[in-house]
Amino acid sequence: MTVLAVIEHDRGAMTGASLGVMTAARNLAKQMGTKFEAVTIGANADRLSETISNFGATTVHQAHNPMLIDYGPEAWGESLAQVARKTSPTVVIGTGTERGHEVVAQAAARLDLPAAMNCIEFDKNFDGTQPLNVTRTRWGGSLLEQAAIDAPIKLVTLANHVVEPQEELGSTPATVSTIDVQLDDSVAQSFVQDRVERVAGVTLATSPVVVSGGRGVGSAEAFAPLEELASLLNGVVGCSRAVTNNGWRNHTDQVGQTGTRIAPDIYIACGISGAIQHWVGAMASKNILAINTDAQANIVTKAGYAVIGDLHKVVPAISAEIRRRRGK
Amino acid sequence: MNILVCVKRVPAPGARINITADGQQVDTAFLGFTVSPHEECAVEQAVQLIEKHGGDVTVLTLGPIEAEEQLRTAVSTGATKAVLIPIDTTDWDPQRTAEAIAKVVAELETANGKYDLVLFGNESADSCGYQVGIRTALKLGRPIVNGAKGLEIENGAAKIRRESDAGVEIYKLAMPACVGVKEGINLPRYPTMKGRLASKKVAIARSKAEATTGGLKLITLQRPPERVSNTVILGNGPEAAPAIVDLLEELGILK
Ligand SMILES: Cc1cc2nc3c(=O)[nH]c(=O)nc-3n(C[C@H](O)[C@H](O)[C@H](O)COP(=O)(O)OP(=O)(O)OC[C@H]3O[C@@H](n4cnc5c(N)ncnc54)[C@H](O)[C@@H]3O)c2cc1C
Ligand SMILES: Nc1ncnc2c1ncn2[C@@H]1O[C@H](COP(=O)(O)O)[C@@H](O)[C@H]1O
Numbered sequence: 001m002t003v004l005a006v007i008e009h010d011r012g013a014m015t016g017a018s019l020g021v022m023t024a025a026r027n028l029a030k031q032m033g034t035k036f037e038a039v040t041i042g043a044n045a046d047r048l049s050e051t052i053s054n055f056g057a058t059t060v061h062q063a064h065n066p067m068l069i070d071y072g073p074e075a076w077g078e079s080l081a082q083v084a085r086k087t088s089p090t091v092v093i094g095t096g097t098e099r100g101h102e103v104v105a106q107a108a109a110r111l112d113l114p115a116a117m118n119c120i121e122f123d124k125n126f127d128g129t130q131p132l133n134v135t136r137t138r139w140g141g142s143l144l145e146q147a148a149i150d151a152p153i154k155l156v157t158l159a160n161h162v163v164e165p166q167e168e169l170g171s172t173p174a175t176v177s178t179i180d181v182q183l184d185d186s187v188a189q190s191f192v193q194d195r196v197e198r199v200a201g202v203t204l205a206t207s208p209v210v211v212s213g214g215r216g217v218g219s220a221e222a223f224a225p226l227e228e229l230a231s232l233l234n235g236v237v238g239c240s241r242a243v244t245n246n247g248w249r250n251h252t253d254q255v256g257q258t259g260t261r262i263a264p265d266i267y268i269a270c271g272i273s274g275a276i277q278h279w280v281g282a283m284a285s286k287n288i289l290a291i292n293t294d295a296q297a298n299i300v301t302k303a304g305y306a307v308i309g310d311l312h313k314v315v316p317a318i319s320a321e322i323r324r325r326r327g328k
Numbered sequence: 329m330n331i332l333v334c335v336k337r338v339p340a341p342g343a344r345i346n347i348t349a350d351g352q353q354v355d356t357a358f359l360g361f362t363v364s365p366h367e368e369c370a371v372e373q374a375v376q377l378i379e380k381h382g383g384d385v386t387v388l389t390l391g392p393i394e395a396e397e398q399l400r401t402a403v404s405t406g407a408t409k410a411v412l413i414p415i416d417t418t419d420w421d422p423q424r425t426a427e428a429i430a431k432v433v434a435e436l437e438t439a440n441g442k443y444d445l446v447l448f449g450n451e452s453a454d455s456c457g458y459q460v461g462i463r464t465a466l467k468l469g470r471p472i473v474n475g476a477k478g479l480e481i482e483n484g485a486a487k488i489r490r491e492s493d494a495g496v497e498i499y500k501l502a503m504p505a506c507v508g509v510k511e512g513i514n515l516p517r518y519p520t521m522k523g524r525l526a527s528k529k530v531a532i533a534r535s536k537a538e539a540t541t542g543g544l545k546l547i548t549l550q551r552p553p554e555r556v557s558n559t560v561i562l563g564n565g566p567e568a569a570p571a572i573v574d575l576l577e578e579l580g581i582l583k
Contacts, residue, residue: 010494071497073473077462098475098492101451101458109463114423114543117458133547138456143345143354145455146547157458189501190471198495209581233581241365244515251512257453258365258511266581276341283555287579289562289572298343302557305575309565317566321573322582 001128003029004061004089005038006080007052008100011070012044014051017095017158019165022055024122024158025093026168032128037061037089038174041079042068049176056168059175061087065183071099072191077106079181084111084153086179090128096159108155115155116147120162132156140257141280202236204253208265209235212255212282215242216271216292216311223249225315226270232322238262240272256281270311274299291315329383329481331374332436332443334429334461335367335402337395338454344551351548353418354454363398366449368405370509372516373479374447375406381481384408386436386443390415390428396532404519404527411436411533419455423542426463432535433468444503445486450474450510465506473499474508 005025008015022038029036037059038052049060063079080103084092094104096118108115116136123133131150137159138145149156204210211230213223223237230237238255239248255262257277267285272278274290274297282288288303291311300306307314339354340362346355374385387402389395390413399410413432420428437443446468448461458474465472478489481503488499488507501507519527562571576582 010492015493074471098490102462102474105459105462106466108459109426109466112423114421115457115459116544118456131545138549139341139345139454140456141552142341143347144550144552146550148545148547149543150545151543186469186471190473190499192497193500194498195494196496198493233576244512247515254512266576266579274343276344289575290559295561301559302555303559304557305560305562307562307564307568307572309563309568313566314568314572317569318572321569322576325573325582 001032001034002087002089003032003034003036003091003093004084004087005036005057006092006094006100006103007038007040007045007048008095008097009040009045009048012042012047014048015095015097016165017097017100017160019055020160020163021093021095021158022052022057023166024163025091026056028091028093028122028126031124032090032126034090034128035059037087039063039080039083041076044069049174053174054167054171056171057174059177062176062178063181064178065181067183067188067191070192072187073099073102073106074187074190075183076103078110078183078187080104080107081110082181083179089153091132091154091156094155094157096157100157104155104157111153111155113151113153113155114149116149117157118159119156120144120159139280140277142257142276204236204238204255204260205262207236209233209268210238210255210262210264210266210285211235211268211270212238212240212272213243213270213311214240214272215246217243217248220248222312225312225319229268229315229319232319235264240278269299269303270315272299273297274302329378329381329444330386330441331377331383331445331447332386332388332433333367333370333374333402333407333447334464335363335371335387335389335398335449336452336454337361337389337391337398338363338452347549347551351550352546353549361394361397362453364449364451364453365511366451366509368516369511369513370447370449371402371405371407372514373509374445376514377445377479377481386411388429388432389413390420390425390537392418399532400527400530401519403530404523405517406523409533410530411535413535413537419546420539421542421544422455422457422459422463423544424539426460426467427539428537429460430464430467431537431539433464435535442504446470446504446506448506448508450508461506461508468506470504470506471501472506472508473501476507476509477513479507479509479513
C-alpha cells in the first residue's frame, strides 16, 4: 500500500505544481499509515530525486527509455501506467495542470481505470481499504462534486494551488529504483516536435493589477482608456468572453473558466456582469473593484468595492486623477 | 477530408449554479443549454479545415434527445452531418461515455470510411473530466494531443500548436488522429442564414451503444462556500475618481 506522486517536469526542471502534489501525497500516506513514493519520467529527471527526498518520499521510481527526452503525452501516460502496474500504488496523484490531467488520463485509459481530476480534498477516514471519496471541482471551480473512486488503483489530479507545499523535516534520501519502461511506435509520434520559447515578462496570469473590460466597453477602440489606466498602474488589460467573442480582443486576454485564472492585488472590472464562468477566473483576486451602470449586477454585489456609473466616464476620470496627483 | 467533432450538451447558468434538492444535478428549470466554448471552437476549426480541403464535418453527441438542439446549432455554423447517441439518464461517467462513443465511431467508419480527424473539446464545460477524448482515442487506436491552440494540415499530418508556461510547443500527428481543442484557437462564426436552413433540414442519425459503467461515481454536488461581501460603494459616476484613487493608494497599488 503506497501513495504515488507523479512529478511534472519540463526537460528535467520540476514545475511548482509538483511540490503541492508531493505534500498532498505525503499527508494522505501518513493518514493511511503508509509511505509516499514518487515517479519521474525520463532520465533527465533523475536529478530531481534530492528535491523529492526533501519532501519525504521513501522511494523514487525513475522511468527510463531512450525515447523519453522531451514531453510526450502518450509516452508519459504509458510510462506511468507501467510503473503503476509494477508498483501497485493505492493512490496515484498527478498535477492539476494541462500536462498533469493529460498524463493521468492517458494512464487511466491504458489501465482501464477511472480517474478524478482537480481534487481539492480526500476523505479524512480513507485507510486504503475502501473506495476513495474525493471532493473535486466542476465547472472550472464554480461547483464541487463529491465522488467515489472504486478501483484497485485510484488515479487523481490535485487542483493547482490548493495545497501549500511543505518540505518534510528530518527527511532522509529516498531509495532510487530504475524502471525500464517498454515503449513502442504507437506512442512515438506525439512528442513535442518543436518549440518557441516565450520572452519573459508580465502576463495576465502574473500581473498584480488587471484592468478588465466586458461587453459594456462596446468596441475594440473603446478599450483605449482601459489600456491607459492599466499602464498608469503598471498592469495589464483583461476582458470577458463577450469581448473575445465579438473579436474586440484576443483570447489571451480572457479571464474565466475557459480563459485565464488570475489572482492580482486588484482586479478592476469595467462593464462586466460577473457571470459565474467569469467570476471563477477572477475570484482569487485580493481586491475587486467593479465599475458598472447596474447596481444589481452580480459583480457589483460580489466585489469588495464598486462604483455605479458609465465606465466611459469613470475610467478616464481615474486616469486624470492619478495624473493630477502625480503632478503631470 | 472527413472530420468528426464530439460535443456535449450542458446547461448555461448565469450568475450562479443551482443544484436540485437531491444534489444529483444542476437545476436547469430556468436555464438554456449550450456546449463548452472549447467544443464550439472545435466545430469552427473543423469547418475551416473542410472549407480549405473539402469534405464533411459530422457532429456527434451522447446525451438526451434534447441534445439535437446542440447538433442543429453546430450545423447552423457549418457542420454537415449529425449523430445522436441517445441516453435516458442525465450523465454517463467518462469511461462509459468513451466506450459508447468509440463503438459508434467504429460503426460509422465501417459504413462511411475513416475520419481523418476526430476532435474533442479540451474538457467538457460541466464535468471538466479532461479524459473522454483521450479514452476514446486509445480505443480507436489513434494518437491524441490535448490543448490545441492551433491545428492545420501539413503534408498529410495534423500539425498542432499548444501553449505552455515556457512558450509554444508543436506536435505532428499522422492522420487518422484525434485532437483536444481549446478556446482561442479561432473565433467561432455566428449561424448564417444558409446554415440556419440547413440545420432545420439536416437528418439526425441515431446510434445505439451499450457500454459498461465506470468506476467514478457521483455522490453529491454542492456549491462552494460563497464569499460574503459587503460591497463598499465608492460613489456614482466620474465624481468617484478621487475616492477610487484614495483606495488605490491605501492598497499600495499606486506608488
Ligand atoms: C462553459 C462556459 C464557459 C465560459 N467561460 C467564460 C470565461 O472564461 N470568461 C468569461 O468572461 N465568460 C465566460 N463564459 C460566458 C459567460 O457566461 C458570460 O456570457 C460572459 O462572461 C458575459 O460577459 P460580460 O459580463 O462582458 O457581458 P454581459 O453579461 O452582457 O454584461 C455587460 C455588463 O456591462 C454593464 N454595462 C453596460 N454598459 C456599461 C457602461 N457604459 N458602463 C458600465 N457598465 C456597463 C452592464 O450593466 C452589464 O453588467 C462562459 C460561458 C460558458 C457557458
Ligand atoms: N456526452 C458526450 N457526448 C459527446 N462528446 C463528449 C461527451 N462528453 C465528453 N465529450 C467530449 O470529450 C471532451 C472531454 O470531456 P470531459 O472528459 O468530460 O472533460 C469534451 O470536450 C467533448 O468533446
